[in-house]
Amino acid sequence: MKLLLLGATGRVGQHLLKLALAEGHEVTALVRAPDKLPQAEERLTIIEGNVLEAAKLMAATQGADAVLSALNTDGGELLSQAAPLLIETMNQCGMKRIITIGTAGILDSTAEPGLLRYQSSESRRTLTRAAEEHHRFYLALAQSGLDWTIVCPTYLPDGEYTGVYRIARNRLPEEGKQISVPDTAEFAFQQLQSTDFLAARVGIAY
Structure with missing residues (x-):
């Protein structure tokens, strides 16, 4: 399978890259800092740039079967700005599948139905800007017609690989407190x- 990986130099992105290469997939990584990636991997193509550069994004998307995105908010509006461009590029390339890393804040609130966790008493964060960005990205995907999945970890320490965790559709597993990056x-x-x-x-949580 040919994959486009966004956010390849981040904590989750680095693990996604290792998994994809270990499974024999061909990976194109669109990154701002190519020097942070292995340079001698035969199945890895590195394109220097970012997701907001239309020509670079199109070049990286050509021929790919799916997108893996570990993009974060970058402290600003990266996700909401990238969403329409990424969706348009995928449509132009005839690609449907996208898997992204989100945040538990955009899961449905159990305590207050009709709200997301970051909007409810379940959230302990005083700042909601990052969750709002992920929310906008989620809404864009939900209206896109693409085959999307957003993996929403709660507190995310680097931690160790265990292979044992709980998952729940659209909600955080009950009493879920954390989940490791790997x-x-x-x-x-x-x-x-x-x-x-x-x-x-x-x-996803333990």
Whole structure:
């Protein structure tokens, strides 16, 4: 499979890259800092640029079968600005499948039905800007017609790989407190071969 990986130099993105290469996939990584990636991988193509550069994004998307995105908010409006361009580019390339890493804040609130967690008393964060950005990205995907899945970890320490965790559709598993980066990456990567969570947010936690 040919994959476009966004956010490849981030914590989750680095694990996604390792998993994809270990499984024999061909990966194109669109990154701002190519020097942070391995340079001698035969199946890795590195394109220097960012997701807001239309020509670079189109070049990276050509021939890909699916998108793995570990993009974060970058402290601003990267996700909401990137969403329409990414969706348009995928449509132009005839690609449907996208798996992204979100945040538990955009999962449905259990305590206050009709709200998302970041909008409810379930959130302990005083600042909601990052969650609002992920929310806008989620809404764009939900209206896109693409085959999307958003993996939504709660507190995300680097941690160790365990391979044992709980998941829930559109909600955080009950009493879920944290999940490691490698376990989050593994579950997201597995979704390439699964249709269980199409058009869904997936809460993941121990």
